[in-house]
Amino acid sequence: MKYLAIVLAALVLISATAFVKTVSATDDENTTKEVKAMAFPFGAKMRLLQLEKSIGRNILVGQEIVDNIKEINQSYNTSRLESLIEELRALKHEVSEVDPQGNLTEAVKQFVDLKSDAREITKEFREIVGEDFDREEIGSFRQKIGHDIAGNLTEINHETRDAVRDYNAQLFEDMLHNLGMDNQELVDQVRNGSATGWLIRQELREMLQQMNETQRAEALMKMDRYFSRGYVKAISDIDKAKVNQEFRKVERLEQRLEKMQNKTEMVHQRLHRELERLGYNQSYRGYNGNGHDNGSED
Amino acid sequence: MDRKLAGLALSVLLVAAFVGGYIGYTEMQKANGTGPGLALQEQENSVLSDVQSGIINETETIEIGEMI
16 A cells, blocks of 8 residues: 555656656746747847737736725735736836847847746746635636736737837748848738738748749749758757756846835835925824924823 | 661650650659648648748737636
8 A cells, every 4th residue: 555655656757857858848848949049139039029018918917906805804914915016117127128139049038038027927826816715716817807907918918019010011021131132012011910920921832933943043042041050059058057056046036126225215215305394204194294303202 | 768767766765755754753752742742832831831820810918817
């Protein structure tokens, strides 16, 4: 019986490890796919904007959850959840500060780091809500969110969609330019979202068919180089991003903490100035309405 | 005259053998999926697939997980 329990425990452990490995491999695959587009400055701009929008979406949803919790349970302390939302806000700002036109390898490194932070903060928020509320309550949060902020979420989705369309158009235009070709009509169709990947493929095939064999071979070689450059760069940049990741995280968290402390200090000072203007003293107790201290002994 | 005719017939035979051999060789390459024409066709398919997959689906987002 004892051996059976040990074997079962080992099996559970192996399955859990395999599951974690699969999830992490999928994350890596997604990130590689995302980073592939960052081989071009317009791709880096699009991916950073997409990340910013994803974080913005979670801030919106998180705030809505906190508001709902306050409505249904006023005694619940939401400060942990609110601090995570505040951290997401700081993170969103950091993403907006990454320069997509500068060093692309550096942009990839920052994208990988900030995405990883966003995932961790989101996971922590989800776990707290999952521990403190039952399925029914979480289901009702979901319903309310869907109803209350549907418009805002649609707006974020449209902004992300437009960024992707713009990237696709720029990629296609850049590739044609690289081949010494031009098809503005199709570029415009890609930009307004009416041309699918399949249509682009067909149009390119037709363009290639009009060439002689030597021209076609040369064009294909250039196109191959254009795309494989992105893939090779993605692999190399991801590898570079993995080096010193832990160290960079410590640095990043320290900087974020410092910024938040400065922000809190600024809020503190502003509130002090406001209270002084209204005639309160520092401890709030000595208000006389005329700016004089009421807390004297007489 | 006979020798001339025989020479001509031999030349025609040689040309026919060469053409036949060439056609047979390219057909064999086609059957094996090799050869310059096919290599170009394969390269075209592969590059066009890369182009198609390089075009990003407009509903694609960066997955950072859900808040609940």
